[in-house]
Amino acid sequence: MILSFTIVSLILATTLGILFYKNRLRVEANKLILSRIKQDQVIEISAALDKVMLEKPYLDPDLSLFRLADQITTSDKNLSCFFNQHLETSFYDYLNKARVNEFIDRIKSGEYQNYSLSGIALDCGFKSKSSFYRAFKKEKHLSPKEYIEFLKLADHPKK
Numbered sequence: 001m002i003l004s005f006t007i008v009s010l011i012l013a014t015t016l017g018i019l020f021y022k023n024r025l026r027v028e029a030n031k032l033i034l035s036r037i038k039q040d041q042v043i044e045i046s047a048a049l050d051k052v053m054l055e056k057p058y059l060d061p062d063l064s065l066f067r068l069a070d071q072i073t074t075s076d077k078n079l080s081c082f083f084n085q086h087l088e089t090s091f092y093d094y095l096n097k098a099r100v101n102e103f104i105d106r107i108k109s110g111e112y113q114n115y116s117l118s119g120i121a122l123d124c125g126f127k128s129k130s131s132f133y134r135a136f137k138k139e140k141h142l143s144p145k146e147y148i149e150f151l152k153l154a155d156h157p158k159k
Helices: 002-034 039-053 065-071 076-086 091-109 117-123 129-140 144-155
Strands: none
Touching: 039 065, 039 076, 065 076, 076 091, 091 117, 091 129, 091 144, 117 129, 117 144, 129 144
């Protein structure tokens, strides 16, 4: 009885492993099929995006995929594919990462000491305090206050 249970368990585990592997291959094949942009387009979009991001369009809370695509002279479908397939992130996660980094740069600069955290966050392009806290926690795995405390400790370690 125990031997047959072990054999059944082994067969089941092997079958699940094969199914998982086949599913993984299917997902990878679909990624290749769905990739709408060619390598030269990837390079062009990447360079154009880098250039446009220097202008900090993410500070606009109403920035959309369509408007950003228009700024880098590509289609919103190509830009979405670029984010998903080549950067392995979504448009909104990409924007929020840039906004979180902008927030951190402003905190580090010391120029915003008289501002509230939510005031700085709204100035960095977040639409609300809750969206800021959610994005910050996702990006840094700490709350903004915890991160700021971490920065203070890093700057002034205890002796």
